[in-house]
Amino acid sequence: MQCDYFDAGLCRSCTLMGVAYAQQLAEKDVSVRALLAPFGDSAHWSPPVASSERGFRSKAKMVVGGTMQAPTLGILDGQGRGVDLRGCGVIAPGILAAFPALIAAITQADLEPYDVPSRRGELKHLIVTEAADGALMVRFVVRSEHGLTRVRDTLTRLLDALPRIAVVSVNLLPEHKAVLEGEIEHVLTEQRSLAMRVGDVTLHALPRSFVQTNTAVAGELYRQAAAWVDDVAPTSVCDLYCGVGGFALHVAGAARTVTGVEVSADAIESAELARDALYPSAADRSRVRFVAGDATRWAAAQDALPELAIVNPPRRGLSVELTELLERRGPQSIVYSSCNPQSLARDLAAMPSYRIERARVVDMFPQSQHVEVLTLLTRAP
Structure with missing residues (x-):
């Protein structure tokens, strides 16, 4: 992609501007696989999810x-x-x-x-x-x-x-x-709120609630996570750092309970708006609940965690307290979505009982070094 602003030196925010997109994607995939190689067999990695290289920021x-x-x-x-x-x-x-x-x-x-x-x-x-x-x-x-x-x-x-x-x-x-x-x-x-169709769900974004900037790729991220969760087939799921409910609402199957936890009250209100529109019946809505609170404190307060956990933390990754809790008594399976492979690698090193079962690079941020990676972690026997 060519950019006049970049060429003129007016804006250098897109650090990979001018690099062929196929090369960008391939190098991100190779780099992330190498970084996470100590934590699982790269043979189980799926090909990366590509984005449009221009006009992708919604x-x-x-x-x-x-x-x-x-x-x-x-x-x-x-x-x-x-x-x-x-x-x-x-x-x-x-x-x-x-x-x-x-x-x-x-x-x-x-x-x-x-x-x-x-x-x-x-x-x-x-x-x-x-x-x-x-x-x-x-x-x-x-x-x-x-x-x-x-x-x-x-x-x-x-x-x-x-x-x-x-x-x-x-x-x-x-x-x-x-x-x-x-x-x-x-x-x-x-x-x-702004109704936004993302993947297979219509999310509702209040002004101060966070939504992904690349709607098309976010939809593929949620769909991939939902497919892996369906393969594991848990009856209960917790979605920590659930935001406006993208993961939680995509994995909420007919016979599955889902609890989303997020510190932002605006995001929780957004998630509840989307849930209520998706599930008109009170019985269905009762299976999917959202809690405004700190993810680590919520997890620590549970006698037992659900059968599968989804974690989607900010760039800094999981708290030390949460990695210790998951290592000690976490569920058999974790879906970890990370916008910072470096903090993901640090968190995996702190949870040696878990190995990468499946993984996939998801290119949410073309023209930059940033990359999202989705992993399915399984506790070793």
Whole structure:
């Protein structure tokens, strides 16, 4: 893939830009297999799941720079000035097509982009998520209630200009610090969540709940995990770090109980919305429950864990306490989905009773060194 921004040195976020995609995928597969070779036979690895090499990001997190009359959407340079990337080739075309209307809304709302060097201005970030059907969720990250009022005042014009928008929210981030969003979110539309078809399930994303940025590949990740779980055929499953319920809802078979655990209350609410839409009957819903809480504490409080555990931790991997608990009294099978093979290897070294039974590289992040890997772990006899 060729990128004018990369070639001009304006953005180097995609560190593998210009490398043939087939080469990227092959090198990731070889590298991950070599790293995890001590923990299982690589003969049981499936071929990697490939992504589209462009237009795959269904979520765009854009720093707003420039001026109120001429805002930029993209990143900041070394001096804290906005670099416009509104034609970025890895962002979904439907999001790119929405940028002109969103830029017009910024100007109409008199939202002054935040200037990092001077610490002045109002609008910090614009976060846009697109569902497979083209519906959009748009989040404005502002510094104050003044910004909230400005967005609210221009909401009708924005919805008229961009009728694909399903959800609009304003996030308040008053502090001057390098984070994406704050703790307070105001949803301005009647609809509060974005319905997103991912794999075989329609998930519901609230503004502050995490969803994978590569919808198509996330669907294949969930389907592969579900196929492995069906082969193991447990009657009970726990999904630790369950997020909005992607894994839990894909593995919830007719005769299987599933418990998802996630520290984010917004993510749990999202998962429950998806579950309730998927299972109209109370009896079916009772088989799939979601718990807001710390995954390690929840697991430690159980007299016995379910027959299979799914773990999908952040990049830092599992906590030391959780690897110790799983090594000591974990279930016969674990499905471990990792966005950081290095922390996965560390966790496997801490759980020597488990071996990799099956594994597969899932390329969630083309044009970068990052890679997802899905493993099925089995406790040795």
